[in-house]
Amino acid sequence: MTTEQAFTHAALIRQAIEQQISSGLLRPGHKLPSERDLSELFATTRITLKEALQALEAEGKIYREDRRGWFVAPPRLLYNPQYKSHFHQMVTAQQRQVETAVLSAQTVLATPALCQELELPALSRLHEIQRLRRIDGRVVLFVRHYLKPEIFPGILAMDLTQSLTLIYETHYGLSYGRSRFDIIPTAARGEVAQALMLGEGSPILLISRVNFDQDGRLIDCDQEYWRHDAIRISIDSSLVTPPFPLEK
Amino acid sequence: MTTEQAFTHAALIRQAIEQQISSGLLRPGHKLPSERDLSELFATTRITLKEALQALEAEGKIYREDRRGWFVAPPRLLYNPQYKSHFHQMVTAQQRQVETAVLSAQTVLATPALCQELELPALSRLHEIQRLRRIDGRVVLFVRHYLKPEIFPGILAMDLTQSLTLIYETHYGLSYGRSRFDIIPTAARGEVAQALMLGEGSPILLISRVNFDQDGRLIDCDQEYWRHDAIRISIDSSLVTPPFPLEK
DNA sequence: GAGTGGTCTAGACCACTGA
DNA sequence: CAGTGGTCTAGACCACTCT
Secondary structure (H helix, E strand, O other): OOOOOOOOHHHHHHHHHHHHHHOOOOOOOOEOOOHHHHHHHOOOOHHHHHHHHHHHHHHOOEEEEOOOEEEEOOOOEEEOOOEOOOHHHHHHOOOOOEEEEEEEEEEEEOOHHHHHHOOOOOOOEEEEEEEEEEEOOEEEEEEEEEEOOOOOOOHHHOOOOOOHHHHHHHHHOOOEEEEEEEEEEEEOOHHHHHHOOOOOOOEEEEEEEEEEEOOOOEEEEEEEEEEOOOEEEEEEEEOEOOOOOOOO | OOOOOOOOHHHHHHHHHHHHHHOOOOOOOOEOOOHHHHHHHOOOOHHHHHHHHHHHHHHOOEEEEOOOEEEEOOOOEEEOOOEOOOHHHHHHOOOOOEEEEEEEEEEEEOOHHHHHHOOOOOOOEEEEEEEEEEEOOEEEEEEEEEEOOOOOOOHHHOOOOOOHHHHHHHHHOOOEEEEEEEEEEEEOOHHHHHHOOOOOOOEEEEEEEEEEEOOOOEEEEEEEEEEOOOEEEEEEEEOEOOOOOOOO
16 A cells, blocks of 8 residues: 555556666666667567656656657756856766857847846847756756846857856856746747757746846846756745735 | 747647637636547547647646546646745635645654654654645645654644644744755656546656744655646745855 | 546557667 | 657557546
8 A cells, every 4th residue: 555556567667667777777877778679578569668668757767868769867966046156066066067058149039928027118128048058968958048138238249158157247247146936847849849859748847037136136037948857956945924914 | 940840740739729728718627528539530549649638738738637537727826835824825815726635644654764854863753644735626736744743742633624834833832934845846656646636657746845943943844746737836035155165 | 337548559651860 | 771769540448437
C-alpha cells in the first residue's frame, strides 16, 4: 500500500530503466539505446516503450533532445532567484560548467503584454536580448530580456555573452534591488522549443521576472524558459501578511 | 517566422481545439467529447489525437481526470507562498470556491529524508497529516504535513479540515515567521497520482517547505503536490547577495 | 450494460542526425 | 547513407465510469 504497485507493461519498463540509473550503471549524460533496440529488449512496441520513457522524462530522470535521442539526466541545478548574482557564478559555485550564447540583440516594438508589465505607454520600444545557456554542455535555459532603452543606451553593441548584471554595474552604475517573479509550468512552442531542442508541447518551467534597481526604479524584465528537469528552485523568505482581508 | 508553423496533423488538431477554447465556445470545466468522437471528427486515430491533447495539457489549456476524460482548464490560481495566510482566504480572495478533505492523520516514523530536513535524531516520530484541496470542485492539491509532536500535542484529534495556520495560532500560540521552500517540477506517482486523479507519470509541481515560527524555531514542514496547470506562483522579493564568493 | 479512457500490437513512411 | 526519432495508421482488449 505504501510502495507503488505497477503492473502495466510500461510501468515495468520504467522501473527497470530507473534501477539501471539509480544503480549507477547508466550515468548522467549517457545516451540510452535507440527506441527500436529498447522496444525489442523489453519485447514491446515503440509506442508502449515511449510511454515509459515519457514518464521518466516527466520526473526528470531522463531527458530527450529533439531527434537526437534519450539521455540520462544530470542532477538539477539549485537556483535561488533572490540572489542578485551573476548566473556564471551561481553555476560554478555548484561545480558545473556554463556557457552563454547570444541568439539576438535588437530593438523591438513592445507588445501590449510587455507594455502592461513594464508600465509603458503604447507603441514603446524595448531592447530585446535573447540568450541561450548551457550547463555542462547541455542546453537548459532560453532567456528573453527586455530593457528600457533610455536607461541602457548603447548596450546592444557590447559583449552580451557576459553577465548583464555585471554590465549594469560597470557601465550604468545600476544594481538590482527588488524583483517580482512568476513561476508557471507550461509548454514549449516554436522558437522556445527549437532553442531548447525540445519537441513542440514539451513541458517547461517559465520564470517571468520584473526587476527594479537599488532606487526602486523599474529597469527591465525577462522571461526565463527552463528545461523542467534542469532546476530546483530554492527560496528562503520571511513570511508576510497578505494584502487581502484576513477575517476569521 | 514569428508565428508558429504547424504542419503535423497533431498540431493542426491542437490549434483547432485551442481556438474553440479561446473563442469562448468551450468554457472552463466543460468536458470535451470522447477521444473516439474527436479522432473521428479530425479524421485520425486516437493515438495522434492524444498527442494533440497532451500538448494542450502540458500547456495547461485542458486537463484530464484519470478515466473520466478531458476538460477545459479553469484559470490558474495565483499563489504567493510568502503569504502566511489561510489557504481558504487566499482562494476566496480570488473569487474561487475551496474545499478541504482530510485523507489521513496519524503519527509515523520519520523517514531518513525527513529527519535530515527537520534536523531530527534517527528514529524520531512525526505527526503526518494528508489533505486534499479542491478549487471550484476540481482536485488541485495534495498536501502532506509533518509536525513535530512535542510542539503540537493533541492536534491530531482536532478538526483538521480547517486551516492549520489558524489552529497553530489559537491552540498553540504559534505563527509562521520564516520559510524555506523548494519548487520542483516532477511527476505524480502512486498515492499522489491517485489522490490528484492523475495518471502515473503525469507532470506536477512539488513545493516542499520547511517552516519556522515567530521565534525562528523549526516547527513543521510540508510537501505540496500541485496539478501543474492549476497554479501560477508569484513572489515579490528584495534581492540579496548570495553566500558564495562573487569575484569578477 | 453501454461507452469511455487506459493500454497495447504490428506495422509504416518521412526527415533528420551523424558517421 | 544507414540509423534514428517523429509521426501516423488501424485496429484490439480490459477496467472503469456513469446512467
